[in-house]
Amino acid sequence: MRILVLEDEPLLSMLLEESLAELGHELAGTVATVDQAFAKLEEGPVELALLDFSLGHDTTSAPVARKLHRDGIPFIYLTGHHTLDESEGDVPAAPLLKKPFSIAQLDSAIREVAPAD
Numbered sequence: 577m578r579i580l581v582l583e584d585e586p587l588l589s590m591l592l593e594e595s596l597a598e599l600g601h602e603l604a605g606t607v608a609t610v611d612q613a614f615a616k617l618e619e620g621p622v623e624l625a626l627l628d629f630s631l632g633h634d635t636t637s638a639p640v641a642r643k644l645h646r647d648g649i650p651f652i653y654l655t656g657h658h659t660l661d662e663s664e665g666d667v668p669a670a671p672l673l674k675k676p677f678s679i680a681q682l683d684s685a686i687r688e689v690a691p692a693d
Contacts, residue, residue, distance in 0.1 A: 578604040580625040582613045595679045613640045624690045625651040641668045650689040
């Protein structure tokens, strides 16, 4: 499965890349900003996305989540908080994976939103 990762913490990005490879997934790209995520979505097919909800400088991944939702692409929010800050309004519902998480929890969340054929 081709997975896009939006994560602004470089160490966590690297760990996600390694975990996804270990689970047999193809990386569609790893990006750190909303603009980079939009650019990656234009480059080629993405079958699933992992979205760090809280990005730096009071930014969230909500705009990317809305686009993915409109395009019918499943996604999973990643957060170190107990809940999402929905003050941005109209945040599409999706599973929430709380940091830190194990590779088994990541695998389970991916299977839940995008079961293998």
